[in-house]
Amino acid sequence: MLRRTLYGLLLAAPLLPLGVGCGNGEGCGDGPTSLSGGLIALNADGSLPSNPSCDSCPDQGEDGAQPTGCFAKESSSVGRAELLCSYVTCSNDGRRPEGLREALVSESGGAMGALFAHAAWLEAASVPAFLRLADELKAHGAPEALVKAARRSAGDEVRHTRAMQSLAERHGALLPDVDLPPFQARSLEEMLLENAVEGCVRETFGAFVAGWQSRTAQDPEVRDTLRAIARDEVRHAELAWAVDAWAHQERLTPRQRARLLQARRDALRVLGEEVEGHRPPEQLIREAGMPSREQALTLFQGLAGLVA
Ligand SMILES: [Fe+2]
Numbered sequence: 001m002l003r004r005t006l007y008g009l010l011l012a013a014p015l016l017p018l019g020v021g022c023g024n025g026e027g028c029g030d031g032p033t034s035l036s037g038g039l040i041a042l043n044a045d046g047s048l049p050s051n052p053s054c055d056s057c058p059d060q061g062e063d064g065a066q067p068t069g070c071f072a073k074e075s076s077s078v079g080r081a082e083l084l085c086s087y088v089t090c091s092n093d094g095r096r097p098e099g100l101r102e103a104l105v106s107e108s109g110g111a112m113g114a115l116f117a118h119a120a121w122l123e124a125a126s127v128p129a130f131l132r133l134a135d136e137l138k139a140h141g142a143p144e145a146l147v148k149a150a151r152r153s154a155g156d157e158v159r160h161t162r163a164m165q166s167l168a169e170r171h172g173a174l175l176p177d178v179d180l181p182p183f184q185a186r187s188l189e190e191m192l193l194e195n196a197v198e199g200c201v202r203e204t205f206g207a208f209v210a211g212w213q214s215r216t217a218q219d220p221e222v223r224d225t226l227r228a229i230a231r232d233e234v235r236h237a238e239l240a241w242a243v244d245a246w247a248h249q250e251r252l253t254p255r256q257r258a259r260l261l262q263a264r265r266d267a268l269r270v271l272g273e274e275v276e277g278h279r280p281p282e283q284l285i286r287e288a289g290m291p292s293r294e295q296a297l298t299l300f301q302g303l304a305g306l307v308a
């Protein structure tokens with residue numbers, strides 16, 4: 001069903017009028033991929049806030065695109081940190097591991113460099129996420145096929161990191177560090193909640209976006225890279241749904257099932273809000289094959305039908 005939905009959406013790619021959204025200059029931002037949200041207070045112990053509010057981030061462009069995330073960075077002002085707001089949206093979304101701290105993507109490589117550096121960073125962060133998933137599946141007695149698929153996915157993400165890093169470096173951007181605190185033991189339900197959000201919703205949407213890019217990017221190297229990545233990402237999305245199905249059939253109480261379904265719906269709503277505010281620079285639509293806002297909404301509708 002996932003593949004049918006994806007291929008149906010991709011078949012529509014060349015038929016969607018390029019003028020929708022961006023070709024006619026409507027609905028397109030062309031601003032930077034990150035902006036300062038001003039200075040914020042440090043924690044009482046002098047450390048950087050790990051999960052700051054993005055309320056002071058400026059809206060970007062005439063249409064007021066919202067930031068997709070923010071994080072605190074050291075500043076020269078005593079007792080204060082700088083809030084950095086990210087506006088990279090609909091990038092090739094990986095499986096974000098628990099506790100991952102947002103990265104600063106340098107502007108040195110322009111919009112293309114920032115896009116691929118951010119994507120490479122997410123790919124790199126997906127490696128420990130899949131290794132942890134494999135260990136947890138094994139510990140919870142999941143079928144060996146699921147454990148193996150999770151390990152194989154970690155290997156895929158290593159390849160994706162290298163491929164995206166190479167694209168980023170071609171545009172003069174560097175891969176930001178993955179800042180991840182050590183994992184703590186967690187319950188099966190906590191693992192499944194992450195899988196519902198990061199796998200069933202975000203990575204599935206990432207697979208759709210990668211597939212779209214592999215068909216529409218004008219840059220042939222981007223098309224080739226994304227074609228290979230999209231194939232793997234579809235498998236990763238299928239793994240997320242297979243893990244979800246295994247748990248629903250064998251492991252969960254009705255209450256836990258209801259919480260998982262709610263988490264999936266909530267994740268879909270949050271993603272929908274991000275897609276609503278998604279206004280990529282025209283260069284990214286043209287050269288990197290990023291979907292315009294309207295095209296991303298079409299992909300999102302496909303995902304919403306699947307999740308529902
Ligand atoms: Fe990936």
Ligand SMILES: [Fe+2]
Pocket residue numbers: 094095126157203232233236
């Ligand atoms: Fe993936």
